[in-house]
Amino acid sequence: MGIRVLVADDHGAIRAGLVMILNNAEGIEVVGEAADGATAIRQATALRPDVTLMDVRMPGVDGIAATRELVAAELGQVLVLTTFDLDEYVFAALRAGAAGFLLKSVEAPRLVEAIRLVHAGEGVLAPQITRKLISAFATAEPPRPAGPPEPAGLAELTDREREVLACLGEGLSNAQIASRLYIGETTVKTHVSRVLTKLDLRSRVQAAILAQEAGVSR
Template sequence: MTIRVLVADDQAAVRQGLVLILRSVDDIEVVGEAADGEAAVALAAELRPDLVLMDIQMPRLDGVSATRLIVERRLAEVLVLTTFDFDEYVFGALRAGAGGFLLKDSDTATLITAVRTVAAGEGLIAPAVTRRLIAEFARNTPGPPAPAPSPAAGRLAELTPRERQVLAQVGAGLSNAQIAARLSMAEATVKTHVSRMLGKLALTNRVQAAVLAQELGLQDTPRPDTHR
């Protein structure tokens, strides 16, 4: 199955480099390029790619706003290109529903793996990026000194014990395959639990679920039970 990718970056050299890397892989097809956020949204609607590789800082419409529109309209998954120098933009991309985050200086293998992972709907929970991002997000999310619990947190009671375990594992940065091994269940079963858990919590993707797990302090140590 070929993954159709739209590359959005205002720096032509960076964009061309990303395109060259992605086109060197048999299962990835670059279907378009965008030099700003407005073009990214328009091309996503026109081309309906599986994934948009989105730079955070772009003219006309920034990557956060473009991500929000693409996710709200269900046009594609979004993998955000970022650096830790601009955490406030990354926080915005989290809220906008980005499925993953990648450092701009990541190597070729990491880029390709990230594209495949986010395109598959699993989200990118990479130790080098997302664990640090989640921790920073949980500590520094802008808001009043004593913010009210998120709506998703209030719905936590709707989860089954097994779904709570899966949520904790997602918060620890584990993939579906790793969760399956850790909790001794089939990977297809994990996917089902993740899907149901996201639906009950009204979350867009597992990156947002990971943030919630971190905010609530859910432990990732599996506890034996009979709920599947």
């Protein structure tokens, strides 16, 4: 069975173009379309897509709010695709649980690859977005000794799970983590799932942000 995708974008021409690209890709099937966030939520609830391709700026319920609802209800992965790479959109989407963030200028092959990666449990970020995140962490004030306590659940991680979290913080894929830690990819997936559960996170991108903010390293 192919990867079932829901396309949510308020611009009909853009939506039609995305649908055409994806329906022509091997192993991907567009099962529904939505022109706003509220419709995207209804469609995802009814159709249970594997991945929702979500625009940010839509009338009524926007893509950020829709992403938050879909992720909370475990209605598949969400890949945000937008014209805008403004910081507030990037961080809001990732904190809402999006598994990735791409710009609409992305080439068709890269978009198809991103959907496959997100479906496989990987995180995907446009190069421009990665640079923004790195810059944000690089310019952030260092934590103070009397700062806030470690995030809830961090102390519950095993040594191996903490190593996996550190690797997520470096933006490594499952294959790269497996090579770094000398374990199988299936084992990596199990550890990632446990890390997300213990930290009450919705995506590996959220885990990467937490790892950076908490200073988790190997």
